[in-house]
Amino acid sequence: MTDHIDLTLSSDEESVAEDPQPQRRGRRRDDPQPDLGIDLVDDSTQVTLPIPTLSNNDVMDGGLKPSTTCGTGLWDMWTRNFKSPLMALLDLIDNSVDAALSKQGCCKSDIQGRVQIYRDVYKHERQTYTTGLCIRNNSMEKITPLELALNHLFCSDKLNSAETIGENGVGLKQAAASLSDLTFVLVKNGSNEDLELGIIAKALQNEAGCFLPCFKFNDLKNLHEKMTKEFNQSQYASVAECVAEYGKATSNGIPSLDKGIARLCKHFEDICKFHKNPYVFEVILDKIHDRSSKQAIGEKDKKTTVAEIIKQLQHEVPMRYLHIDEKFKFSVGKKELTFRYWQERLVELTEIEIPVRSKTPWHENFGANTPDQYWLRIFLGFDRFRISEADVEPETGIKKANKQCSLYIYSRKSGRLILRERDCRVRLRLNAGGTEFCQALTVIIDDVDGHLPVNPTKQDVVFSNQSQGGETHEDNLYAMVRAVVTFYYTHHKKKYGGKKSILTSKISQFVDSDLPDGMKSCANCKLTTYKVFFNQTNTNLIRVDRSEEEPGVDTIFRLLPDDKTSEPPGRTTRKRKPSPTKKKSNPKAETECKDTNKKRSKKDGKHENPAGAKSSSKRAVGMPKRYGYDSNDYDQSDSEDDSKSEDSSSKERGYNDKLKRPLDLCLSSEDESEKRYEKKSTKSKRTPKVSPGPKKGKDAHEALENRIDELEIENSTLKARTERLEEDLKAAKRHIRMLEREMAVA
Numbered sequence: 001m002t003d004h005i006d007l008t009l010s011s012d013e014e015s016v017a018e019d020p021q022p023q024r025r026g027r028r029r030d031d032p033q034p035d036l037g038i039d040l041v042d043d044s045t046q047v048t049l050p051i052p053t054l055s056n057n058d059v060m061d062g063g064l065k066p067s068t069t070c071g072t073g074l075w076d077m078w079t080r081n082f083k084s085p086l087m088a089l090l091d092l093i094d095n096s097v098d099a100a101l102s103k104q105g106c107c108k109s110d111i112q113g114r115v116q117i118y119r120d121v122y123k124h125e126r127q128t129y130t131t132g133l134c135i136r137n138n139s140m141e142k143i144t145p146l147e148l149a150l151n152h153l154f155c156s157d158k159l160n161s162a163e164t165i166g167e168n169g170v171g172l173k174q175a176a177a178s179l180s181d182l183t184f185v186l187v188k189n190g191s192n193e194d195l196e197l198g199i200i201a202k203a204l205q206n207e208a209g210c211f212l213p214c215f216k217f218n219d220l221k222n223l224h225e226k227m228t229k230e231f232n233q234s235q236y237a238s239v240a241e242c243v244a245e246y247g248k249a250t251s252n253g254i255p256s257l258d259k260g261i262a263r264l265c266k267h268f269e270d271i272c273k274f275h276k277n278p279y280v281f282e283v284i285l286d287k288i289h290d291r292s293s294k295q296a297i298g299e300k301d302k303k304t305t306v307a308e309i310i311k312q313l314q315h316e317v318p319m320r321y322l323h324i325d326e327k328f329k330f331s332v333g334k335k336e337l338t339f340r341y342w343q344e345r346l347v348e349l350t351e352i353e354i355p356v357r358s359k360t361p362w363h364e365n366f367g368a369n370t371p372d373q374y375w376l377r378i379f380l381g382f383d384r385f386r387i388s389e390a391d392v393e394p395e396t397g398i399k400k401a402n403k404q405c406s407l408y409i410y411s412r413k414s415g416r417l418i419l420r421e422r423d424c425r426v427r428l429r430l431n432a433g434g435t436e437f438c439q440a441l442t443v444i445i446d447d448v449d450g451h452l453p454v455n456p457t458k459q460d461v462v463f464s465n466q467s468q469g470g471e472t473h474e475d476n477l478y479a480m481v482r483a484v485v486t487f488y489y490t491h492h493k494k495k496y497g498g499k500k501s502i503l504t505s506k507i508s509q510f511v512d513s514d515l516p517d518g519m520k521s522c523a524n525c526k527l528t529t530y531k532v533f534f535n536q537t538n539t540n541l542i543r544v545d546r547s548e549e550e551p552g553v554d555t556i557f558r559l560l561p562d563d564k565t566s567e568p569p570g571r572t573t574r575k576r577k578p579s580p581t582k583k584k585s586n587p588k589a590e591t592e593c594k595d596t597n598k599k600r601s602k603k604d605g606k607h608e609n610p611a612g613a614k615s616s617s618k619r620a621v622g623m624p625k626r627y628g629y630d631s632n633d634y635d636q637s638d639s640e641d642d643s644k645s646e647d648s649s650s651k652e653r654g655y656n657d658k659l660k661r662p663l664d665l666c667l668s669s670e671d672e673s674e675k676r677y678e679k680k681s682t683k684s685k686r687t688p689k690v691s692p693g694p695k696k697g698k699d700a701h702e703a704l705e706n707r708i709d710e711l712e713i714e715n716s717t718l719k720a721r722t723e724r725l726e727e728d729l730k731a732a733k734r735h736i737r738m739l740e741r742e743m744a745v746a
Helices: 011-017 071-078 085-100 146-151 171-179 223-231 234-248 257-272 299-320 341-345 470-494 500-508 587-606 642-659 670-685 695-745
Strands: 054-060 063-066 114-124 127-138 182-189 195-201 214-217 279-286 329-332 346-357 373-383 406-411 416-421 441-447 528-536 542-550
Touching: 071 171, 085 114, 085 127, 085 171, 085 279, 085 299, 085 416, 114 279, 114 299, 127 257, 127 299, 146 171, 146 182, 146 195, 146 214, 171 182, 171 195, 171 279, 182 234, 182 257, 195 234, 195 257, 214 223, 223 234, 223 257, 234 257, 257 279, 299 329, 299 341, 299 416, 341 346, 341 373, 341 441, 346 470, 373 470, 441 470, 470 500, 470 528, 470 542
Parallel strands: 114 329, 346 528, 406 441
Antiparallel strands: 054 063, 114 127, 127 279, 182 195, 182 279, 195 214, 346 373, 373 441, 406 416, 528 542
């Protein structure tokens, strides 16, 4: 027997059916019924409108009360919630991943989690037509009945669950509405005798309410006959039109209910054989389209649209999920995906755990454990591919920002990407000037326990959704992340003497490095970790006071410090010889030096010259020229002329040069001392001469190599564009020849 849902309106709503308003948009009630290939059975004298979607909040004595939500308005709202078709597809994939993963985040031992995305094709007369896209997955638990999943809006059993990413009960419906005007949902819930079919179609919506019908079937062998009998009833005429539209297949074909039922039965047979899994879920998006571009019209356009979507998913999905392990089977088209995106890209991939408070400000009782504190995992690394990309678009010549510090926020057990910011220096209050933090530094926040609030479409983190303390939670999070990022960047920059250019060159060396076999996913990796200890600064910031490093075996690309990091490559440093006085130390001479200084200071205090008197040519107080000399040997009379003092001072100065003595300790007079001191200070301000090394030449050589690389990239881009234009030209010529032949025949 076939269990179907009674869609007849109650007596107090029959007046709606008599309203001359159109039954649905695009067709009036007075229009004749389309030819669907099967005669409809008129078992009722009056065709009733479909029942609107039920609201789980309004309960009457006879059951749930129909909602008064406008179906057409609700559909239009669903189509505007996603920024791009990719985000809508990812919402559907989230449901598949949530179901295929167990509650512990990994697959069960006896059943492997599987997600399969493939083209929906229709074969007719040795030709294959691509009509849409299918997403199929198995489930570790029994699937929610479609009667609840479709007919209860904004109600979900995933609410407030850290295990799953879905939580609002509207993702399936709004994603399907955004991608296609006709979607079928198929469920196998335990055995071949428990099958369900749901329809999400724009044609079924009307002003009276939102209509999302679902049907149950209990026999796979006679499924075609039971569907035919079910859809032949007049109360399901609008549903039969949708199934017939699915049987149309080609753009110039005729709607056929029989072909549509046959295609649905084929999908049911496939899910019943899907790796012998008891619970299987499938979504069929018919005539999938991109609302941001022109609608696909012909078979070639539909095939191209589906091929582009599959290619985009093959590139994007591995980056969008962080914790899907190697046991999980995920295929897009004919390609098996592996989720090792960041392990293959990041140099010095590191894991650090930080404490975050959700309600209490971080500076209150800093360092104390609070009830609202939780631990968050941060991954950091330098992107070896992003750092080698050109800073200018080859085609347009516009500068692009691709090497700044980037932020990625993942959430829930599957590790779904929620937020991506290409330049996060302003958000994290980092130094955004110059090339600081511009070595393709990548920051990944892993909210595996689901502490961060996300919006319904999983496209952003919305702290305002938090009941209280949303702004405080945001400030605490980014303050801690800023401290860790600053520590990580400074730590690796210090390996090369604080030179950012050397750090950049070291990271760029890994661009062409080969990857080892048997790489693990982030869920099972043992990465380099740092145990960090935080401190509060006087400027009300958090900084890492000290850290303990534990290298990880799964961190593939490591930055090892050089032996000489004080100077950049290409510059040679001159080794200075140690002073001979250090080698020939004389303790007795040092003692005599101290005694002489004391006697000199006493003697200078007794004989003070009056103002305006000629200064005596006495030696400046300090160490003598040579160790072991008596202080009287250096006394000279006041009657000595300036030339003699200059000669003596020059001799003394020459001797001090040999002994590496200070120049101001052996001058003949105070005036001369001031002049010599001025000359010395003037010399000290000059920039020391540096022997010209190969630095400038190397910089010029590197700049030339970079320019050559950019020109090669531009050349390859131009070649690719030329090839595409040549192909388009050939296709246009073929089209012209075909038109000429057709005109000749006509």
